[in-house]
Amino acid sequence: MSEPLFQRVALIGIGLIGSSLAHNIRARKLAGHVAITTRRAATLARAEALGLGDSYHLDASDAVRDADLVILCVPVGSCGAVTKEIAGALRPGAIVSDVGSVKGAIVQQMQPHLPSHVHFVPAHPIAGTEQSGPDAGFLELFDNRWCILTPVEGTDEAAVAKLRAFWEACGSDVEIMTPEHHDLVLAIVSHVPHLIAYNIVGTAADLETVTQSEVVKFSASGFRDFTRIAASDPTMWRDVFLTNRDAVLEMLARFSEDLASLQRAIRWGDGETLFDLFTRTRAIRRGVIEAGQDTAKPDFGRDHSPAPSAPPTQTPED
Amino acid sequence: MSEPLFQRVALIGIGLIGSSLAHNIRARKLAGHVAITTRRAATLARAEALGLGDSYHLDASDAVRDADLVILCVPVGSCGAVTKEIAGALRPGAIVSDVGSVKGAIVQQMQPHLPSHVHFVPAHPIAGTEQSGPDAGFLELFDNRWCILTPVEGTDEAAVAKLRAFWEACGSDVEIMTPEHHDLVLAIVSHVPHLIAYNIVGTAADLETVTQSEVVKFSASGFRDFTRIAASDPTMWRDVFLTNRDAVLEMLARFSEDLASLQRAIRWGDGETLFDLFTRTRAIRRGVIEAGQDTAKPDFGRDHSPAPSAPPTQTPED
Numbered sequence: 286m287s288e289p290l291f292q293r294v295a296l297i298g299i300g301l302i303g304s305s306l307a308h309n310i311r312a313r314k315l316a317g318h319v320a321i322t323t324r325r326a327a328t329l330a331r332a333e334a335l336g337l338g339d340s341y342h343l344d345a346s347d348a349v350r351d352a353d354l355v356i357l358c359v360p361v362g363s364c365g366a367v368t369k370e371i372a373g374a375l376r377p378g379a380i381v382s383d384v385g386s387v388k389g390a391i392v393q394q395m396q397p398h399l400p401s402h403v404h405f406v407p408a409h410p411i412a413g414t415e416q417s418g419p420d421a422g423f424l425e426l427f428d429n430r431w432c433i434l435t436p437v438e439g440t441d442e443a444a445v446a447k448l449r450a451f452w453e454a455c456g457s458d459v460e461i462m463t464p465e466h467h468d469l470v471l472a473i474v475s476h477v478p479h480l481i482a483y484n485i486v487g488t489a490a491d492l493e494t495v496t497q498s499e500v501v502k503f504s505a506s507g508f509r510d511f512t513r514i515a516a517s518d519p520t521m522w523r524d525v526f527l528t529n530r531d532a533v534l535e536m537l538a539r540f541s542e543d544l545a546s547l548q549r550a551i552r553w554g555d556g557e558t559l560f561d562l563f564t565r566t567r568a569i570r571r572g573v574i575e576a577g578q579d580t581a582k583p584d585f586g587r588d589h590s591p592a593p594s595a596p597p598t599q600t601p602e603d
Numbered sequence: 604m605s606e607p608l609f610q611r612v613a614l615i616g617i618g619l620i621g622s623s624l625a626h627n628i629r630a631r632k633l634a635g636h637v638a639i640t641t642r643r644a645a646t647l648a649r650a651e652a653l654g655l656g657d658s659y660h661l662d663a664s665d666a667v668r669d670a671d672l673v674i675l676c677v678p679v680g681s682c683g684a685v686t687k688e689i690a691g692a693l694r695p696g697a698i699v700s701d702v703g704s705v706k707g708a709i710v711q712q713m714q715p716h717l718p719s720h721v722h723f724v725p726a727h728p729i730a731g732t733e734q735s736g737p738d739a740g741f742l743e744l745f746d747n748r749w750c751i752l753t754p755v756e757g758t759d760e761a762a763v764a765k766l767r768a769f770w771e772a773c774g775s776d777v778e779i780m781t782p783e784h785h786d787l788v789l790a791i792v793s794h795v796p797h798l799i800a801y802n803i804v805g806t807a808a809d810l811e812t813v814t815q816s817e818v819v820k821f822s823a824s825g826f827r828d829f830t831r832i833a834a835s836d837p838t839m840w841r842d843v844f845l846t847n848r849d850a851v852l853e854m855l856a857r858f859s860e861d862l863a864s865l866q867r868a869i870r871w872g873d874g875e876t877l878f879d880l881f882t883r884t885r886a887i888r889r890g891v892i893e894a895g896q897d898t899a900k901p902d903f904g905r906d907h908s909p910a911p912s913a914p915p916t917q918t919p920e921d
Contacts, residue, residue, distance in 0.1 A: 386824075411824045414901035415888070421901070430823055460820075470813050473806070475824035480865060481799055482825075486884040488791070488854070488861045495788050501890040502778075505748055506704075506729045506793035507800075509897045510828050516888035519881035526869045526877055536806070537866055541859065543806045547798060548855055551844045559844055563837035566804040570733070570834035572819040579827045583732035583739070585903040 290451055291316040295352035297345055297367055299323045299332045300518075301413060302384045303358030304422025307337040309455040312424055322348035332419045346374035354451070356408075357383040357395075362524035365394030377402040380444050384410055386471060386521070388435040388464035390528035396437070404444035409433045409467065410457060411475075417518045428456035429577055435464040472532035476525055477540055480533070482514035483522070608769055611636040613670035615663055615685055617650045618836075619731060620702045621676030622740025625655040627773040630742055640666035650737045664692035672769070674726075675701040675713075680842035683712030695720040698762050702728055704789060704839070706753040706782035708846035714755070722762035725753045727785065728775060729793075733834045746774035747895055753782040790850035794843055795858055798851070800832035801840070 294316040296303045303321075310316050321338035322345045323329050333341045342348040349355045349371045357364050364383055375381065381403050385391045391407050399405050412430040414421065432452040436445050449459045462470075489500045489508065504512065526533055550558040574581045612634040614621045621639075628634050639656035640663045641647050651659045660666040667673045667689045675682050682701055693699065699721050703709045709725050717723050730748040732739065750770040754763050767777045780788075807818045807826065822830065844851055868876040892899045 411821050413824070416901045431821055433821075470817050470821055471824065473810060473813055474818055474821045474826040478803055478825040478829055481803065481862065483881055483884050484862045484865055485796055485799065485858060486887050487880050488858045490883065490887055491861075492791060492857070495791055497887070497890070499788050500792055501887065501894045501896065503729050503749055503751075503788055503792045504891045504894075504896045506731070506789060507796040507832060508792040509891050510832060511796055512884070512888040512891050513897070513903065514825060514828060515881070515884035517881075519878050519885070522881050523874045523877045527872055527874055530869055530872075533869060534866065537862075537869075539810070540803055540806045541862065541866075543809075544799065544802045544855075544859065547802055548852065548859075551848055551851060551855075554845055554848075556841045556845055559841045560837050562805050563801055563833070563835075563840050565808065566801050566830070566833035567837070569804050569808055569815070569819065570830040572815070573822045573827050573830050576819045576822075578819065578822045579831070580906045582906070583734045585831065585905045587903045587905075588898045588900070 289314050289316050290447065290454065291352075291354045293318040293320060293352040294354045294356065295320045295322065295345075295348040296338070296356055296358055297322050297348065297371070298358035298363075299328060299337060299419045300358060300417050301421040301426075302410065303356075304332070304335070304337055304419045305412075305424070305426040306356065306358065306384075306422075306455070307332075308422055308424040309427065311337075313454050315451060315454055316354070320348040320352060328419060335419055337419065337422075345371050349376075349379075350374045351376055353379050354448075355379055355381045357381075357385075360518075360521045360524045361385040361387050361390060361394075361528050362520075364391055365398065368395040368398040372398045372400060375400060375403050379403045380406055380448055382406050382408045382448055384408060386475065386525050387529040388433075388467040392435070392437060392464050404441045405437070406440060406445055406448045407435045407464065408448065408452065409435070409471070410452065410455075412457075413517075415513050415516045417521075425456070427452070430457055432457040432459050433467055434459060434461050435467050436461070437464070468529050468532045469536075472529060472536040476529055476533050477536045479514055479517060479522060480526065480537065481540070482511040485511050486515040607632050607634050608765065608772065609634040609670075609672045611638060611670040612672045612674065613638045613640065613663075613666040614656070614674055614676055615640050615666065615689070616676035617641045617646060617655060617737045618676060618735050619739040619744075620728065621674075622650070622653070622655055622737045623730075623742070623744040624674065624676065624702075624740075624773070625650075626740055626742040627745065629655075631772050633769060633772055634672070638666040638670060646737060653737055655737065655740075663689050667694075667697075668692045669694055671697050672766075673697055673699045675699075675703075678836075678839045678842045679703040679705050679708060679846050680838075682709055683716070686713040686716040690716045690718060693718060693721050697721045698724055698766055700724050700726045700766055702726060704793065704843050705847040706751075706785040710753070710755060710782050722759045723755070724758060724763055724766045725782065726766065726770065727751045727753070727789070728770065728773075730775075731835075733831050735836045735839075743774070745770070748775055750775040750777050751785055752777060752779045753785050754779070755782070786847050786850045787854075790847060790854040794847055794851050795854045797832055797835060797840060798844065798855070799858070800829040803829050804833040 319338040322342040637656040
């Protein structure tokens with residue numbers, strides 16, 4: 286039997302991403318020991334009940350002691366404080382990483398606290414669902430999904446290669462780019478789409494001319510797709526917008542400019558402008574499917590007869 | 604064996620909705636005869652090869668002659684011209700309906716051409732996928748979905764009841780409202796969501812700082828949901844925006860106003876405003892699922908390992 290990649294992995298935070306990592310590390314034997322830590326005792330107890338790790342710690346320093354890989358799986362806004370807390374317990378040579386959706390701010394917040402004897406390799410797995418908490422994780426989450434690593438200049442190459450091997454073992458394809466470029470890419474493919482989904486759901490809820498029950502009832506005409514995205518974790522997403530401010534505002538300005546031009550086309554009955562855009566966007570969908578980033582099945586392969594009284598989707602957030 | 608609801612149903616246009624209706628009428632024996640007509644000979648031949656009807660006509664007047672139910676399944680912008688064309692061939696007592704996503708304009712465009720001896724009952728099934736053409740239809744499309752009827756004042760109640768029975772037999776729940784209210788509801792639950800999905804996909808395609816291949820590659824982070832909606836039929840959607848102009852512009856103004864306020868919250872680091880909205884929107888998602896309008900499965904129950912080289916989603920449009 287071959288040696289696992291790491292002796293001891295510490296997972297700080299055990300929500301959707303943390304618990305999915307735990308499933309992967311155990312199933313694929315990527316570490317000799319998985320230490321789990323999270324702030325709330327109830328969440329930690331739930332992780333233990335689910336058997337996600339080998340040891341469970343309320344004190345993050347206990348979890349990271351002797352770990353050769355430490356992954357912060359907490360909202361971006363908490364990464365600085367957590368790093369400060371664990372810095373003194375980090376073992377020389379350990380790889381310290383994260384899973385945050387923003388990378389420039391992560392580097393700014395974590396780097397100053399880290400001792401020079403560890404290797405800092407920020408990471409972002411492009412994978413998720415609208416659910417959160419330790420029950421939400423599953424083994425296949427990272428399959429065929431991209432994981433972006435954003436090591437700062439001068440990072441030890443062997444550490445980067447080892448973290449790459451870890452994510453590849455979890456099923457991901459790995460790409461390396463600068464934190465700044467990552468934040469621009471994610472602003473357009475993720476942050477602004479989430480913002481406009483949250484926004485349209487809010488706009489709909491506030492109308493006086495159309496009732497909320499009508500909005501819910503007739504949501505199958507497009508709106509329901511947006512409600513799924515707008516059910517994503519509020520803390521995580523607040524932090525994303527606060528920490529990737531510049532890139533989000535830049536992309537948002539372009540979005541609004543383009544929307545104003547569509548609005549004008551509608552007002553003036555300019556069908557050609559509308560038709561041209563609507564034709565051009567079909568090609569992008571084709572690209573997404575050909576790249577294996579979505580299913581080709583109509584309507585996401587969605588079940589066309591959902592049970593009328595299914596349980597709510599949310600689980601408590603760590 | 605009980606009599607079918609109708610003797611002869613004429614379907615004008617055989618795209619996603621028309622072909623799904625054909626499947627329903629045949630499987631549930633809702634008519635003695637299904638006459639299919641469409642402009643393009645190739646599409647008509649395809650419908651015949653799929654065995655969707657009992658007779659096939661390039662001339663719409665031939666199809667509607669002797670029909671006691673005529674349903675226009677063509678883009679909203681074509682309904683006026685088609686009605687003018689068939690008006691002289693309509694049988695006294697026939698019910699004339701449509702499936703358009705806009706209802707005020709449908710009444711304005713169809714009503715003036717219709718003889719007084721037919722019953723005009725506009726309809727809108729709230730169901731669809733991003734695919735189009737005669738191959739796209741399937742039996743279950745209308746299951747548990749709403750169909751809205753918008754009869755104008757003074758319409759024969761027996762005709763409305765008969766069309767309601769038809770849609771219920773296709774699996775739909777039926778609701779009746781005015782054309783004006785329908786257009787407001789759909790503007791917010793469908794038309795504006797489609798517009799902003801088309802818009803964000805267009806914005807992403809036009810960036811210089813992020814390449815199109817990066818947009819496609821990392822689309823699983825939110826963007827891909829928008830690409831599905833933005834792959835919807837261009838002709839149908841152009842017509843929707845041109846014909847539901849006032850309601851769309853009103854809802855769009857509210858959307859933009861709300862978005863400007865989120866933009867301001869991001870610029871000024873107002874996390875509370877963001878968090879409050881993101882929490883409020885979760886409740887709407889819960890409502891959608893509890894109302895049976897979407898699956899409770901995470902990520903729409905999407906297959907998490909799509910085949911890397913699936914075929915493109917589009918089929919030619921009628």
